[in-house]
Amino acid sequence: MVSLNESRVDVLVLGAGPAGVMCGNALARAGVNVRIVDKRAVRVAAGQADGIQPRTIEVLQSYGLADCLHSKAALMVMAAFYNPGPKGIERIGRVPDVTAPTARYPYEATLHQGEIEAIFLDSMKKEGLQVERPIVPIALQISDDPEELADPRAYPVKVVLKHLAKESGDDTEIVRAKFVVGADGAHSWVRKTLGFSMDGEQTDFVWGVVDIVPSEVTDFPDIRNKSAIHSTNGSCMVIPREGDKIRLYIQLSDTDAVNPQTGRVDLGRYDPERLLKVANKIFRPYTIHAIPDQIDWWTIYQIGQRVASRFTAHERVFIAGDACHTHSPKAGQGMNASMNDTHNLAWKLTHVLRGWADISLLKTYEFERRKYAQDLIAFDKEFSALFSEKLREDGEGHGPTYEEFIGAFQNYGNFSSGVGVHYSPSAVTDPLYQAAAENLIIGQRLLPHVLVRAADAREVNIQDLAPSDSRFKLFVFPGVHADKVASFLERPEGFFNRRRDACSVITIMCGEKATVNHLAVPPVLRPHWTKVLLDDTDITGTRGGWIHERYGISRMAGAIVVVRPDGYVGTVAPLDKLTVLDDYFGSFMLST
Amino acid sequence: MVSLNESRVDVLVLGAGPAGVMCGNALARAGVNVRIVDKRAVRVAAGQADGIQPRTIEVLQSYGLADCLHSKAALMVMAAFYNPGPKGIERIGRVPDVTAPTARYPYEATLHQGEIEAIFLDSMKKEGLQVERPIVPIALQISDDPEELADPRAYPVKVVLKHLAKESGDDTEIVRAKFVVGADGAHSWVRKTLGFSMDGEQTDFVWGVVDIVPSEVTDFPDIRNKSAIHSTNGSCMVIPREGDKIRLYIQLSDTDAVNPQTGRVDLGRYDPERLLKVANKIFRPYTIHAIPDQIDWWTIYQIGQRVASRFTAHERVFIAGDACHTHSPKAGQGMNASMNDTHNLAWKLTHVLRGWADISLLKTYEFERRKYAQDLIAFDKEFSALFSEKLREDGEGHGPTYEEFIGAFQNYGNFSSGVGVHYSPSAVTDPLYQAAAENLIIGQRLLPHVLVRAADAREVNIQDLAPSDSRFKLFVFPGVHADKVASFLERPEGFFNRRRDACSVITIMCGEKATVNHLAVPPVLRPHWTKVLLDDTDITGTRGGWIHERYGISRMAGAIVVVRPDGYVGTVAPLDKLTVLDDYFGSFMLST
Known part of the structure; x- marks a missing residue:
């Protein structure tokens, strides 16, 4: 006997962050029978990831969503670099931020994660799909019947969902799905449940992040450009944001930020005022001053660079986004990699579900995206080291010279802009001719x-x-x-x-x-x-x-x-x- | 005692065609207290005016509405010209449609009038303004007290409105307005009530218009370009339209189209099939074939070229759009002139109502727009004659040569694109320096x-x-x-x-x-x-x-x-x- 609270769906998406909403929207537009659930009661209101690369703008455009992004986002056209000088920091160059010559959009766009998600939520809504909240998965089981696993019409995945806002007794349901996408973030429940490990390491770099609206007192001339600042007091990045906002990434001393007992970053040791105090030391002789009461988000974190051991179980359950790769936000990669994971997966699921493609097509998801994630970690290691180490001058120190720094920044243009992604030969990629x-x-x-x-x-x-x-x-x-x-x-x-x-x-x-x-x-x-x-x-x-x-x-x-x-x-x-x-x-x- | 159905408003707009909705939207965006009424129960669903000039696109952009236009409209980039040849018509040239070098948008846009109005209706709605329908004015009275007329805070205009959808007895209301805009079309009730004459003349040219979706059988290669066709069987223009539609303007024999008893165009003498039959004679050796059941609009009309004697009474009641000028649709001017009338008027009303400007500013409306309307008629006479007369070949006939025709088409580019509009010196236009x-x-x-x-x-x-x-x-x-x-x-x-x-x-x-x-x-x-x-x-x-x-x-x-x-x-x-x-x-x- 089928229980009343049991249902079927072709694709169940767990998580409505960037990877989840990209997936939900793509499948809904394709007419796929899909549900998407999220543990949060409402969408993110501020902060978090915010940078959209040139290639991701192209992808948004392919879904008809780039105009909406452009109407809301700040665009980073130029990047400025500052070095220590005799009286404090000095600008040593201001160059185009995007150095990939083939980029259709020669800039990065920034907008807070909630607004980006909203672009997808609005689009999904037109297709009749809305995120169900607040809901978490509490059990996941994949059939071990090879015949069932091979049959694209079968529902071999059983997920138990718990509705957090409902009364107990009436708060669980069983969903039988043909496919499940775990887009449930860096602490992914799906990944842990599948037993996949995260391979890689924690770095020593600790960063503080704060979103502010600079007041008139602020006299830093590159406050509306992407700026990378090396000073004798540490490093900082300025990321201009939508409206009058800007974001500061501030390098922190790990001895200050890390709790020696736990070895982990301790948020209690900082607050926005203290972060701005650190920033102002770095910015000397310039002053950065925030309009009070307009600081809507801040955090501190340690950079981890890890990739999941597997991206899929039996090509029936997939993980995507932060669930399968974490890296530093320095090069603005996180949200981009996440959205492009499910952009890669959604059409393959659609083709299999429509009976157009053999189910083996789904093997190319892990093949293509895991390799990309590994490349990304390698890139991120070099790139964030570049931003975390003091520049070498007059033979002193271990960091890069300014020339090495600018050279690296420009050399990485193809990768950091996302236009250089290159999928290796597979069933869907044949470079013979x-x-x-x-x-x-x-x-x-x-x-x-x-x-x-x-x-x-x-x-x-x-x-x-x-x-x-x-x-x-x-x-x-x-x-x-x-x-x-x-x-x-x-x-x-x-x-x-x-x-x-x-x-x-x-x-x-x-x-x-x-x-x-x-x-x-x-x-x-x-x-x-x-x-x-x-x-x-x-x-x-x-x-x-x-x-x-x-x-x-x-x-x-x-x-x-x-x-x-x-x-x-x-x-x-x-x-x-x-x-x-x-x-x-x-x-x-x-x-x- | 004030009657229950009597109310006050700063501006009352009569008519929600292109001139009316431009006016309503502009005033609503400016926060002006405004009402707009229209006699039609619903907005136009098809046909009527459809061409948007480069300058009007710039104006739409200034209201944030050009993106919306671009997403819906067809764009006319090239214009093709055909002349009679030994086996029927032959293309003698295909050139850029817009020849005004300063045009920001180097094309014309076409979209049916109802969709264009909808762009404004949507925008107005966001400002809290909606068209009240179906309502007609039945009486209009302007105070003859000079002090009241000179006081921008006074309500010297009394209008009686009749609600056509309401029960009699409860269907009239009195509106006392500071200003009234009569945007009520070529047969303007406001203009007639004010006793303004329409000065000018009817031409001998009769045209049929039909909106079709060409079927696959259609082999005319310029079916998606603006095309002007001169043939031994008459003249025709092709205007590509949104989606797969096109519009044909077909020159008709006035002896066929005009009822000799009334001397007026007689719609009963034509139907779309007969219009297409005439067109196909003109298009030989090409075939134009319409998908049946997709002809959503057609008409026939005689070109009138007239300008109202006055555009305002006491700068308290204004007329705008077709109410004050009628001309041929050949050069795609009608809707553009109409929208630009109220674009010119709306900010002046706003400044006077806000107490920023002296009420005398409103005199510049008639000064600027009536001169423009007269220029337009002069232009239209030459331009539509160009399209109505047979080209002269080998010394035969009275029409222009092909060279004269193309030369005129390009010379008129500044005017026909709308970018050449030039307001003479006045209180708001001072060319001294x-x-x-x-x-x-x-x-x-x-x-x-x-x-x-x-x-x-x-x-x-x-x-x-x-x-x-x-x-x-x-x-x-x-x-x-x-x-x-x-x-x-x-x-x-x-x-x-x-x-x-x-x-x-x-x-x-x-x-x-x-x-x-x-x-x-x-x-x-x-x-x-x-x-x-x-x-x-x-x-x-x-x-x-x-x-x-x-x-x-x-x-x-x-x-x-x-x-x-x-x-x-x-x-x-x-x-x-x-x-x-x-x-x-x-x-x-x-x-x-």
Whole structure:
């Protein structure tokens, strides 16, 4: 007999932080049957993570959410660096904050975590999904029946949820799920329940963080830029924030901040006033003064750099976000890595649940995201050491020189901006024919570029033709072979006709907006008039053009670029090797 | 004894078409006590006016509404021209649709009138204002007491409103208003009641209009561009529209369309099928085919080109929009002229109602907008003749040659885009010191230009620093005289300190984003850190920079540019003649 408080769901998301809401929103938009629960009674009101990298802005844009971010966030365009001088700190340089030349958005955005979550919550709501609160999981069990585990239609995961706001006796329910996503934070209950370890180490660096609104007395000239300050009294970072707020990251003496009895950071030893006092020593000769009563968040913490031993159990329960990696907030990575975990996972779950892909596709989640998390820790170690150690001058000290520091800052641009993420070969990433589009790296995200629509000359970024809509995109650069490509796609036995619902076709013609005729393209290559683009500049002549050269695709030979539903280049097919597309899709897709 | 159904309001707007909703929204945003009523029970669902010019997009942007327009509208980037050839029409050119080099938005936007109105209705709603429907005015009376008319606090206008949806006996109310705006369309009841004539003439041109969704059979290659077609079978225009819709304007034989008995256009003589049949003759050898059941609007009409004899009675009742000017829809002017009428009026009403400006300021409404309407009619006559007459070929016929046609199309770019509007000298437009900013024409709208914020290097268009918030903007280009300007503004007896609430100060520095210190500007010139801008390029180096040269302002001598609340340049003050600012504001502003 089924108990009254037992129900089924395709995907249960545990936790509504950045990883959870990205997951919930992506699945809800895809029409997946999903629930999302969180232990907090209300969403975060202030503080916590706040930095959005250029690549994450691209991802938000792919869900139609970047405009909303831009309307609310502060943008960090420039980064300033200060060093000790004879009378206190002195600026030694102010340079572009984002040094990744391919970034579509050449800045970082900052906004408090609650507002970022709200962007997703609003979007989810339009799809009929709301976070259920306050709810915690209290038991989780995965079937050990191999047949059940292999059957995508089965519900092999049993979760017991406890509703914290309900009367005892009526406060638990059983949920049977096809898949569970544990996005339940650094102290993840799901991770502990699955028995995964966190591998890595604690560092010696202790930092204080405080969000303030500077008063008029504040005379530090880079108060609205990202600023990294090395002083004889320690290090500090300024992160400008939405409205008039700023955030300060302040290096603390671990002997002051750590309780010698417990060996752990002791919040009781600090308060915002004391943090500002430390900051003002660092900022000399400048003064940082906060408007009283507008300090809405502060904390102190020790940097831990760890990665979970596993990201999934049987590809039925997954962990994502802080549950599987923790690192310093110095390079602004945390929330970004978390959201990109579930951005990677959501489309794969969708494909399996729709019966489009084999369940083995889900193995690529741990494969891709755990490697990324490990790279991130390695990056973070170097990067946060850079910000934690005193600069070496005149041969004194052990830290980096200023030149090494700026060099490292700029060298890490590709990684810290998030645009350098590179997924290794797998079922969904096949670099065999990289040479057919040699500058468009298979495994990396689709390079942004401006095109114009052939029919109406409207400007469009190619990334906006690859929205996060669960579909693979076939970007056809037909060269002189449009008819050949059309015949290939029209073969009844080809993958395209067997899984038409999983693929969109977009054609990019050579030509000029003053003379092009989009109707000259074979019908299968123009499913809608908006899907024929032109390799030409926009009407002002200042944006776009030369995408063939940018991507390294021959205007004669052409190519088909396959972009995964998450915006990463899956493979490239030369037009004289079109059957590789059947091989690529055949390796993970199921036929109708 | 005051009757129960009698009430007072500062401004009563009659009509919720484009002119009415622009007025209602602008006044509601300014916090003015306003009501807006309309005779229609619901807003327009389809058809009617649909073209938004580049300048009107700038105006929408000044109210924060351009993003919403862009997300819904079609954009017309290119314009194509067809002429008769041996086998039917042939394209003789496809050129940029907008040829005004200063346009911030180098395209026109199209969207059906109801959706455009909805953008304003949504915005108004956020300010607590909703259109009351269905309501018509049935009586209007203006006091003849000169003292009452001169007192901005008086309610000299009495309007009787009839609620069409209410029971008789309970369906009328009396509204006593300080000001009334009649935005009640071409057949304006307000205009007739005031006894104003419409001066001008009917033309011989009869046009049919039909909104369709072209089917796949349609093979006309410019179906998504603005297209002007001259054929041996008549003329036609294609206007691409939102989604998959397009609009066709089809020239009709007046002998077919006009009822010889009445001399008026007879809708009964046409239907959409017959219009499409005429169109297909014009389009030969191409076919235009509409998806059945998706024709949501059509009409036929004769072009009238008329301007009302007066735009106001005693500066207490105003008419705006189609109520005071009618013209052909060929150049897409109608809705634009209408919205810009009340955009011009709303801030003036606001200033008078707040006690900031003398009531005589309202005289500038008719002065500025009636002259514009007359210019518009003159333009429309030439422009629509251009589109209505057969092109002259080989010396045959009376129409323009193709070269004359294209030349005229491009020459009219400044006017047809709306960016060329030029208000003559008046209390609020003083061109005396034009030489201090010789390329920024006083009386024209503020030229768009990209700046970067000095504090955080964020890119911003100068037009976005002059939003429609009822305030005058003082753009200070301090040259080497920042301290002098600061002292001038700080004089207790100066206009700025007597009307601080009516003015915003924005400072534009020379300098570079890598080194600038925004805190070096005197405090009165930086009321907020976002109000100090830099004449430098954005972070990509592709936008902005050189605004001093663009505007013709000396980097040494500087200047103050005064921008009116509607975005038009009111005056320019050289920094060695700063007291002209006292004269300018003193001519219409009241002291506290």
